[in-house]
Amino acid sequence: MSTRSDQVIDLPVPTARPAGAKPLSAADVLGIPALPPGAVARGGTRIRAAVSRTADQLAMPPVQILEGIFGLLDHRVLVALCEAGVPEALDRPMTCDELAADLGVDPDRLNRIVRYAIAKRWLRLDRQNRVRPTPFTKFLHHDHPGGWRAWVEFAAGDEVIRAVGALSAEATDEDGFERVNGSPFFEWMESHPARWSVFDAAMAAGGRMHGLALASTLKWPSAPTICDVGGGTGDLLAVLLDRFPAATGMVFDLPDVVARAVDHERLVATAGDAFVAVPKGFDTYLLVNVLHDWSDEDSLTILGNVADALPADGRVIVVDSEQQRVPRDTLGVGADILMAALTSGGRERSVRDFERLGQQCGLRLVKAHRLVSGDRAYELTRATNGTGS
Numbered sequence: 287m288s289t290r291s292d293q294v295i296d297l298p299v300p301t302a303r304p305a306g307a308k309p310l311s312a313a314d315v316l317g318i319p320a321l322p323p324g325a326v327a328r329g330g331t332r333i334r335a336a337v338s339r340t341a342d343q344l345a346m347p348p349v350q351i352l353e354g355i356f357g358l359l360d361h362r363v364l365v366a367l368c369e370a371g372v373p374e375a376l377d378r379p380m381t382c383d384e385l386a387a388d389l390g391v392d393p394d395r396l397n398r399i400v401r402y403a404i405a406k407r408w409l410r411l412d413r414q415n416r417v418r419p420t421p422f423t424k425f426l427h428h429d430h431p432g433g434w435r436a437w438v439e440f441a442a443g444d445e446v447i448r449a450v451g452a453l454s455a456e457a458t459d460e461d462g463f464e465r466v467n468g469s470p471f472f473e474w475m476e477s478h479p480a481r482w483s484v485f486d487a488a489m490a491a492g493g494r495m496h497g498l499a500l501a502s503t504l505k506w507p508s509a510p511t512i513c514d515v516g517g518g519t520g521d522l523l524a525v526l527l528d529r530f531p532a533a534t535g536m537v538f539d540l541p542d543v544v545a546r547a548v549d550h551e552r553l554v555a556t557a558g559d560a561f562v563a564v565p566k567g568f569d570t571y572l573l574v575n576v577l578h579d580w581s582d583e584d585s586l587t588i589l590g591n592v593a594d595a596l597p598a599d600g601r602v603i604v605v606d607s608e609q610q611r612v613p614r615d616t617l618g619v620g621a622d623i624l625m626a627a628l629t630s631g632g633r634e635r636s637v638r639d640f641e642r643l644g645q646q647c648g649l650r651l652v653k654a655h656r657l658v659s660g661d662r663a664y665e666l667t668r669a670t671n672g673t674g675s
């Protein structure tokens with residue numbers, strides 16, 4: 287259980303966002319002209335899984351073993367490319383030597399790293415032996431509006447590498463992250479502010495994607511009031527507020543996080559502890575990628591506090607990856623294993639799990655919407671059939 291006991295503190299309302307800040311589009315955040323419905327995105331995931339299955343059947347088992355081991359290098363090569371500044375420097379087709387000269391790095395070493403990236407189809411090699419940028423490298427540019435580069439930087443942190451390196455099939459009550467880093471994830475972040483900002487930025491990238499997906503997938507009233515619980519720096523909420531001009535919202539998170547919240551004229555940032563209480567009076571409460579950080583017991587405390595704050599006709603939207611019977615979505619299983627490495631009891635859950643958790647908090651699961659990200663948005667309202675409190 288959480289040991290936090292801070293009371294809810296109100297921070298000043300942030301000043302208006304810079305005039306002219308352009309609302310983010312699907313192209314900015316996902317690299318596609320428009321968001322497809324969740325079911326279409328799911329079809330795409332299934333097709334990719336089927337194609338990969340066929341490709342794997344063509345590989346001999348030892349090749350598959352070695353490819354699995356070399357997966358270890360994927361992340362490191364990605365980090366090395368970003369550290370060297372390849373996404374920024376590669377703004378036109380260039381030979382590897384030209385790229386190395388621009389970056390001031392060793393041409394042979396860069397060539398080997400670039401060749402790995404070409405084999406992974408992250409970069410392209412043209413007929414003139416020039417390396418070409420791809421949408422993938424554009425998205426890794428540190429100025430890209432989607433902000434996905436922060437994920438590479440977050441996953442490159444020693445604390446993450448230590449925790450992932452310690453992952454095993456041994457089930458233990460111990461918090462794996464705490465065992466190798468000395469304190470549980472969010473406490474560790476509190477004492478490492480630079481790393482916490484990187485984590486926030488990585489969360490913000492996913493948050494922008496979820497903001498667009500929730501705006502287009504759910505039905506919204508004309509002037510929704512939204513509280514994003516554990517909403518990080520408010521980037522998701524800002525996307526929703528941009529989309530619905532009469533909407534107002536509050537991002538509710540730990541003090542150090544809301545201190546870094548985005549400026550938006552209709553967004554209030556409030557610091558507090560969702561294990562203690564959640565502000566009342568909003569018609570929509572969001573818990574996006576929050577419950578998957580926690581055990582069932584902790585999730586019930588958070589969800590219970592949200593249920594206590596919920597007006598009679600309000601709704602709670604929980605977004606997490608879905609634990610599927612047949613695990614086809616590699617992002618979903620990846621998120622689940624990451625939670626196993628970084629948290630104590632955090633996990634991805636099934637639709638039934640959310641039905642059960644909701645019931646235990648007096649909430650009824652109305653619908654499990656599919657999102658373009660592959661995640662689910664679980665829409666819960668107060669139970670009216672007497673099953674809840």
Ligand SMILES: C[S@@+](CC[C@H](N)C(=O)[O-])C[C@H]1O[C@@H](n2cnc3c(N)ncnc32)[C@H](O)[C@@H]1O
Nearest residue numbers: 489490493516517518539540559560561574575
């Ligand atoms: C995995 S992040 C998700 C952030 C955001 N919802 C998103 O999807 O981008 C979990 C968030 O929960 C916040 N958090 C952790 N413990 C909390 C607590 N006790 N009360 C409120 N927020 C908390 C973290 O600071 C972090 O912003």
